[in-house]
Amino acid sequence: MPTRELTCEFGGWFMCRLATDPDPTDEPRGVSGSTFALAGEPDLDRIIVLGDPRPEVRRSHMPPVGVTVTRAAVGAVDVPELTGARVDLLGDPVFENRNTVLTFAGREPIVPFHLRISAPGARIERRMLMWSDGPEDPPVHLIPRAQLEKFGGRVFRTDPDLIRSATGIADPLLDREERHRRLVEDLERETDPVRRAGTEKRVRELEIGLAQPADERVVNMTAIEEFRFPLTGEADVEGEALTDLAPDTRAPWTVDFWMGGWDPDVMCGYFKGSLTVPLREDADGREER
DSSP, X not given: OOOOEEEEEEEEEEEEOOXXXXXXXXXXXXXXXXXXXXXXXXXXXXXEEOSOOOGGGOOTTOOOBEEEEEEEEETTEEOTTTTTOEEEEXXXXXXXXXXXXXXXXTOOOEESOEEEEEETTEEEEEEOOSSOSSSXXXXXXXXXXXXXXXXXXXXXXXXXXHHHHHHOOOOHHHHHHHHHHHHHHHXXXXXXXXXXXXXXXXXXXXXXXXXXXXXXXXXXXXXXXXXXXXXXXXXXXXXXXXXXXXXXSXXXXXXXXXXXXXXXXXXXXXXXXXXXXXXXXXXXXXXXX
């Protein structure tokens, strides 16, 4: 008999304020890549944010950042307690590539990867372990590249149709033209010198992409990085509905997602996928409810 499973599908925009090649991974402001900390903003921190960004890093015309559960179900039966739940990555996670020192580009893991899905009266979370039987992995630079890549991106490719279905952006170049138009209008009204400097920088960067449609500032808006790996670290489950379902906290859980549609102007991308949790045999059989 097949194992009963809880599946949580999720989607939404994330933010990650990181420097891009050829800048060093730890470059705090952005110099030679396609992303920059603007005048008046704090340094780049590389942290992947799935919830509300801090006010001081929000930029005009950015999408609504926040990843939520779009459907939770056991078999064909919905689990309404988790639908709409917030999805977070805990512990200030970052992409660990370090300018291809640790992994090839597009194959980097997210470290730490500690996934939490939470709603009023329900919470489910678990962390990834790449190279340890204990509660924590060793420092990432001590883990062999082959092992890191098992938990990193499996595929890096362009998929305009998939991006369009998730974000509604059908033509990245037209989207850049529209963003440029809005920012030029913002400049006409802006009187604060610091905000003007930041907006002028954004306009100049967009103009690079508009002049060279093959530039990463445009092309990367159609790219995705795919991930699929087990979660075997410590698990935590709370809430009556989840207790009734009896998630198996000893068996591996599977997380399967992609990140893409990268918008360097606001340093946001789309995060979409699912978490699959096997249920213990002593669960009460939600399919029959």
